[in-house]
Amino acid sequence: MLYRRFGRTELQMPVFSCGGMRYQYKWQDVPQEEIPHKNQQNLEATINKSLEIGINHIETARGYGTSEVQLGRILPKFPRQQLIIQTKVSPKADAKEFENTLEQSLKNLRLDYIDLLGIHGINNRETLENTIRPGGCLEIARKFQAQGKIRFIGFSTHGSTDIIIEAIKTNQFDYVNLHWYYIKQDNWAAIEAATHHDMGVFIISPSDKGGRLYDPPEKLVKLCDPLSPMVFNDLFCLSHPQVHTLSLGAAKPTDFDEHLKTLDLLDQASEILPPILTRLEQEAIATLGEDWAKNWHVGLPKHEETPGNVNIPMILWLWNLGVAYNMKEYAKMRYNLLGSGGHWFPGNKASQINQLDLRSCLQNSPYADVIPSILAEADRILGGEEVKRLSQS
Helix, strand or coil: CCEEECHHHCCEEECEEEECCCCCCCCCCCCHHHCCHHHHHHHHHHHHHHHHCCCCEEECCCCCCCHHHHHCCCHHHCCHHHCEEEEEECCCCCHHHHHHHHHHHHHHHCCCCEEEEEEECCCCHHHHHHHHCCCCHHHHHHHHHHCCCEEEEEEECCCCHHHHHHHHHCCCCCEEEECCECCECCCHHHHHHHHHCCCEEEECCCCCCCCCCCCCCHHHHHHHCCCCHHHHHHHHHHCCCCCCEEEECCCCHHHHHHHHCCHHHHHHHHHHHHHHHHHHHHHHHHHHCHHHHHHCCCCCCCHHHCHHHECHHHHHHHHHHHHHHCCHHHHHHHHCCCCCEHHHECCECCCCHHHCCCCCCCCCCCCCCCHHHHHHHHHHHHCCCCCCCHHHC
16 A cells, blocks of 8 residues: 555555445444344455555544444454544534534544544535534534544535635645546645645545446546556546545445556556546547537536526536546436535536526626537436435435
8 A cells, every 4th residue: 555644634644545435234323233244244344455455544424324333343443543533524503413413423433532523514605604613513623622532623525616725725624525536627726725735635436426437438448448447547636646545435345456456557657647638638529529628617607696506517517528438327327416415416407498598697608509508408318317315315
């Protein structure tokens, strides 16, 4: 395993982390005695494999159902100083509710302290304010930190880049969990801001949210040759030293195997990546047109500024992926979260687009005349039954 300094925490962080949202029994809390022995065995085998290959950062959240409780049955068996344990708790308007939830997390994990606490889901101004205001959730977290129960405090986010940067600029956080991969690089400015503040940078779900790369379309496989799409994306992310660790949401012990192929390639990234990057860019230009491929995002409104709260940037991005790389299954899954994802995945689908007047909100886009028809096509291609976030399933 390779390790990187995790910003000002000074932790030596493995470049891969063991995320805890896919090996748990259920997304809802259940009594410990109802967790099947077979499921617990699988979780423990996954953790053992993780530590065996040098991934000593185990990451979970209060919102991941039985994950914390199940981890609490195995983590205390290991030498504590060899582990880097992170959990995450969502901010609340009522700081006392946040405190009670945090206490439950610590109780579930059965550890004297955790290394990293993430404020889970600073996704908009309201959740940021609930965190940093006087008497807010961050003050509660600081109290636990002063008691030695938490070493470092960061935040996780599915929010817009401007909200992420606003949170970073408070200089109140030691690290950030955010989305950034080859197919979606919007948050690079946030990573640069985190680097400026010497924060740890943790990439969320590079293989699932980064494109369902465990089940890639054949076209993407060919474009990424000689690497698998999963290894390509890992190598792309880790070729940037500002990125410290990628979360691997392992559901079973063998889920680490493909990722580990990346480690021997890092020293050669500057030779391996350029031909693949060129192929991907050329294919996007060939299928979408050069002008659109390079400038489609210019002047687009935020979903709050759009009639019907339609998330135009998200929908066009997903349409592009479907057309350029045949990533239709990924695009469908993400598209159908719109309208049901709350502040974790905001805005609506384009199902009513023909009834909306978009002229005003698209006045700064060079493609104002074609975007409504593309949105309608995206809805025809990608639309389907509403998809719920995993935690709501």
